[in-house]
């Protein structure tokens with residue numbers, strides 16, 4: 001499996017608080033069947049140097065400790081009206097330098113400004129991946145919004161924890177529906193620590209296999225993430241639209 005959303009870099013955000021925790025998270029990911037991971041700390045302003053240095057440091061530490069996890073650079077970008085310009089100017093990292101930036105939004109909003117921001121990012125030549133849309137109340141209440149995001153060319157990333165019910169019944173139901181209707185392009189851990197919100201992915205692989213199909217698990221957990229890291233096109237899907 002390839003996990004494209006993690007807060008594994010130490011001391012940068014509310015994720016890992018030490019190199020020791022980062023290594024414990026990496027070991028846990030590997031034990032659960034993950035071979036590659038994107039490090040995606042929260043970012044809105046220009047933190048490229050800081051993030052790159054932390055990524056290099058952890059990559060070296062993984063090698064020194066013999067942990068077979070490939071680590072790719074990225075960010076979880078907090079979307080603002082400046083995001084499209086900053087991406088164009090190289091002040092924010094996409095996932096492994098691809099056309100795909102991972103973008104999150106405020107939990108207190110109505111989705112209108114978010115749609116405007118995503119449209120501008122698309123117009124700037126990127127394909128935004130919206131982080132955990134199933135966790136936003138405005139998506140749970142009116143999922144038709146994702147029809148619009150999909151038509152604009154956005155991809156959706158659903159959290160492992162949402163599907164497992166860790167963020168409540170609404171996030172679980174919305175997450176399952178996004179997978180079921182074909183809107184979800186990837187499922188990722190959004191791991192924050194080795195204790196809670198962990199990078200363990202085997203349980204969600206099993207859930208996707210049992211609730212949907214082995215093919216669904218493979219596409220969302222391995223094939224699409226691999227294409228994203230290689231900056232390849234994700235095959236277009238016609239989802240079952242929300243009416």
Ligand SMILES: [Fe+2]
Pocket residue numbers: 005006007076131190
């Ligand atoms: Fe995150």
